[in-house]
Amino acid sequence: MHDPIVTMKDVSYAYENKHALNKINFTISQGSFIGLVGPNGGGKTTLIKLLLGILKPQHGSIELFGVPMNKFKHWNKIGFVSQKANAFNLGFPASVQEVVSMGLTAKVGYLKFFTKEHRQKIEKAVAQVGMSEYLHENIGDLSGGQQQRIFIARALVSDPELLILDEPTVGVDAENVKKFYDLLHQLNNDSGITLLLVTHDIGTMTHHATDIVCLNKHLHFHGNPSEFSSLSDKDLSHFYGHPLNLVTHNH
Numbered sequence: 001m002h003d004p005i006v007t008m009k010d011v012s013y014a015y016e017n018k019h020a021l022n023k024i025n026f027t028i029s030q031g032s033f034i035g036l037v038g039p040n041g042g043g044k045t046t047l048i049k050l051l052l053g054i055l056k057p058q059h060g061s062i063e064l065f066g067v068p069m070n071k072f073k074h075w076n077k078i079g080f081v082s083q084k085a086n087a088f089n090l091g092f093p094a095s096v097q098e099v100v101s102m103g104l105t106a107k108v109g110y111l112k113f114f115t116k117e118h119r120q121k122i123e124k125a126v127a128q129v130g131m132s133e134y135l136h137e138n139i140g141d142l143s144g145g146q147q148q149r150i151f152i153a154r155a156l157v158s159d160p161e162l163l164i165l166d167e168p169t170v171g172v173d174a175e176n177v178k179k180f181y182d183l184l185h186q187l188n189n190d191s192g193i194t195l196l197l198v199t200h201d202i203g204t205m206t207h208h209a210t211d212i213v214c215l216n217k218h219l220h221f222h223g224n225p226s227e228f229s230s231l232s233d234k235d236l237s238h239f240y241g242h243p244l245n246l247v248t249h250n251h
Contacts, residue, residue: 002029002030002031002032003029003030003066004027004028004029004030004063004066005028005029005030005064005065005066005161005162005194006026006027006028006051006062006063006064006162007026007027007062007063008024008025008026008027008050008057008060008061008062009025009060009061009062010023010024010025010059010060010061011023011024011025011026011050011057011059011060011061011062012024012057012058012059012060013043013046013050013055013057013058013059014058019217020043020046020217021043021046021047021050021215021217022217022218023059023060023218024043024047024060024215024218024219025219026047026213026219026222028162028194028196029194030161030194031188031192031194032194032195032210032211033184033185033188033194033195033197033208033209033210033211034195034196034197034209034210034211034212034213035197035199035202035205035206035208035209035211035212035213035225036196036197036198036199036213036215037198037199037200037202037205037212037213037214037215038214038215038216038220038239038240039216039240039241039242042215042216042217042240043215043216043217044166044198044215045166045198047215048080048164048166048198050062051064051078051164051196052078052080052164053069053072053075056069056070057069064077064078065077065161076158076159076160077160077161077162078160078161078162078163078164079103079155079156079158079160079162079163079164080155080163080164080165080166081148081151081152081154081155081163081164081165081166081168082166082168083166083167083168083170092139092140093138093140094138094139095135095136095137095138095139096126096131096134096135096136096137096138096139096142096150096153097122097126097135097136099139099150099151099154100122100125100126100150100153100154100157101118101122101157102154103125103153103154103155103156103157103158104118104121104122104157104158121157121159122153122157123135124157125153125154125156125157126150126153128153128156128187128191129149129150129152129153129156129183130149130183131146131149131150131153134146134150143176144171144172144173144176145172145173145175145176145177145179145180146176148168148169148172148176148180149180149183151168152165152168152183152187156187156193160193161193161194162193162194162195162196163187163193163194163195163196164196164197164198165184165195165196165197165198166198167198167199167200168180168197169199169201177201177204181204181208184197184208185208188210197209202228205225206225206226206228206229207225209225210224210225211223211224211225212224212225212227212228214228214239216239216240216241220238220239221239
């Protein structure tokens with residue numbers, strides 16, 4: 001049994017007295033690959049903001065790596081990759097190396113020179129996502145799938161133990177989506193990075209994830225992919241609040 005790196009106990013959060021999350025009890029174990037699914041407006045973004053410390057729970061408690069959130073200082077242990085369209089202005093003239101280096105600013109600050117060690121960390125992160133040959137290319141010249149790999153490298157450069165990804169395959173073509181999931185599988189298995197992936201592609205997640213979490217204001221399901229796949233359409237429709245059919249994908 002791996003140690004929990006995230007523990008949420010009876011966590012609730014509301015906007016103008018309307019619950020986004022209601023009494024959430026949720027644990028992320030070290031080394032797991034969690035697929036977080038649920039309908040739009042179900043609280044997934046609020047959950048991410050809570051885990052990143054952007055929001056504070058109004059009720060309940062959160063522990064990160066065994067430390068209460070209000071005392072947690074090591075935010076470099078958590079990496080974040082948002083949807084590409086919201087993450088970076090692709091028209092900005094920046095090289096892959098420069099984009100990835102932005103993941104180190106929390107450590108070295110702005111307008112400071114990078115050491116040889118920092119450059120090595122950048123090169124290592126780019127190599128982890130299989131993009132070493134593009135190190136000096138302009139980020140805007142890359143394909144959508146390649147750009148997302150670079151955004152992952154930017155998150156990896158600070159050596160996070162937990163990587164949170166918010167619908168990172170939006171706008172990426174089907175072929176690159178498969179490569180993207182293969183990369184996440186490699187990071188999880190070979191590098192031991194714990195992953196929390198927010199996605200609407202629940203069929204694909206049942207193939208890749210170690211755990212599926214279904215969130216719609218309440219935590220409706222937290223279990224392994226085979227258990228989630230065995231749920232009836234009636235159960236899924238109840239979780240989502242509208243009719244839904246689960247389609248699994250075999251790769």
